Amino acid sequence: MYAFEPSEEQQMLIDVVKRFAENDVRPVARDAEEGDDYSPDLIEKGWELGVLQASVPEEYGGFGDYSALTGVLAMEELAWGDMAAAMAVMTPSLFALPILLAGNEDQKQSYLPPLVEAEWQPYTAALIEPHFDFDPGDLRTTAVQEGDTYVINGEKIYVPFAEGAEAFIVYASLDGQTQGFIVPAELEGITIGERSKLLGINALPNYSVTFEGVRIPAGNRLGGPEGHDFAPVITSARLGMAAIGLGVAKAAFEYSRDYAKEREVFGVKVAQKQAIAFMLAEMATEIEAIRLLTWEAAWMVDNDHPEAFKQAYLAYTGAMDMAMMVTDRAVQILGGHGYIREYPVEMWMRNGRGIANLLGMAMI
């Protein structure tokens, strides 16, 4: 039976996240981007909204059941506040969700409660690699089994909060298959590089990390000795990025719409020019179209639908184009002011581009 309204519980979560995004994140987002970063207090406050905790069952320290859909709804609101803030607040889920979705019982019992029940801690994951044709399904980082250990070698980039991290999920190619490995940060052979400077999301501390002959016990392979299916993990990453794309786009759409209703050109409001009004109509339509696609994909995940993997891929593909199109037009609608850093839209345009490039830096 079709229905398009969030449940009461989902709506409550959306509301608190929205309030945080509006009152706490927005006022400091620009300064954070320009070098201040987000304060630990702000990140902690965001963490306590319970977006991840609501997705983790009680037995593992949370208070809900995993729902990709609920995650998508919350993530859009968080990213509406700021993309980097959303990623920072949700960084621990890069570690927790793969364990929840693909880990074995042992791993869930030992890693989830101490992470989920405590305050925000730098647990993170390393997926992206430094080459143009980076492909999560065909990694250059390798894992090789030696007795009852795995040895990991490779170079990762854009690892959020790698500096000071407690542990990583490191993705590596094991006989050609992408597998996750739980890697405590103190192991030998791990080198944290310089903090990366990016086109956008500069408020998210992220680093290159090299793994040189890093040895982990066989039991640290995600899912145990048998390993795991990578599909649910990458699907969660795609939906996370798609939801962020929706949030960034919504922010840019709303801002440019309101601006166009204020600014006058040739004796009328900018918004009264069809050239602008039609852009706004298309932006609104595009956002809604991709939102429904993303919701459907998340709903499929929650209902074990056989098409979930493909649908999430389509939603993510749609979201990267949608986010670029909408944020580009938002800058255009502001004219010269759109290009000036006193206004937020140029930042959203830089962030919006990242939806396509940063797969694996957020999960829901």
Next chain:
Amino acid sequence: MIDFSTPKPIEKQMVALQTVAENMMRPVSRYFDEHEHEVPWDYINFMHMAMRQTGAGSLAPKEKKSSDEKKKYPPIGYQSLAFMLEMLSWGDVGMYLVTPGGGLGAAAVEAAGTPEQKAKFLARFKGEKPTFAAMAMTEPHCGSDTSAIRTTAVLDPETNEWVLNGEKIFVTAGHKALELSDGFVVVWATIDPEAGHAGMRPFVVEAGTSGVKVTKLEHKMGIRVSDTAAIVLQDARVPYDHILGSPEVIKKKTTKGFKRAMATFDATRPLVAATGVGVARATLELLKEMLAQEGIEIRYGLPRNKLTAIEREIIDMEVMLRSAWLLVIKAVWMADNRKHNPLEASMSKLRAGDVVTKITQRAVELMGPLGYSRQYFFEKWFRDAKITDIYEGTGQINRLVVARNVLGYRGSQLR
């Protein structure tokens, strides 16, 4: 709760409809494209029988359900129609347009008529013979700008009849409604030419009304099996109660009546969008099938810069198609649940218009020399697709509606 599962009754209905599309439409699709103005009676008679038996696709008033039944199942009438139209248009969108049962004319009666009028005018679709209805707004000098129509309706106090004069063009199924069945055309006319929209009223003009004449059948780029008629009204007389709506709306100089009737579009625009989605799906499926025959499988999951150009195209098409369909579903779901949906209705229509034209145009290109051949359906669907972006409000008009809604503007602020 957000839920994307198709209601069970709709799923059941789809099996039968797919059979119709595959067996009654596709085999004759090319024939009727090449024999414009021939009437596909086999299809029409079959659909009439089938719909009489099942009640599917009809807007005719149903027997009142008990409140128990209502509780058990939320309304899905428009959702069910959207699925039906999508599937029939997957078969052949022109033939879908000649499906008996009322079309836009009945939809207007449904939206603007009183209960008595609905009973009086809609009952005929359940009769022995297939019956058609049409809706006539467009005139030679104006289409999008409906406030400029010149057809007039004047009340003759002697006989208490309305006297209609004017010319309507591009009336879908106008010929079938007036000359091939005992149907009717809902004719928009003005009772006060100075008043713009406030003077406009819909009138039911039945087959056999004297002074009404079909003067022309258009020759078209696509959807050739669907008749597009020009109708001249010359002192055409209809009884007083053929003006749709309640009496006080009829007298007052307000746009209320007009707005209510225009609300028809909130229901029909997503349905037209659904027909576009059907054509787009047909195209994409055939495209994938023919590529598969050449050994080309789409590798979902790869980063885009590792895909081939063809894979990228197909994946883009799938994104467009599915998201357009979901906009349709949301809009009809709102209609079923009596939620105000002009924004969503226009979004679905403009998106479907874009998507079906893009997909069919790209498909012809992608298929190279084969795409251009009349041996395959690609070129036909390319021609059929374009109308989606024109009737029931052009892409531009629907952009205006969406823009006004998101900006909170009245018509006068953005025109």
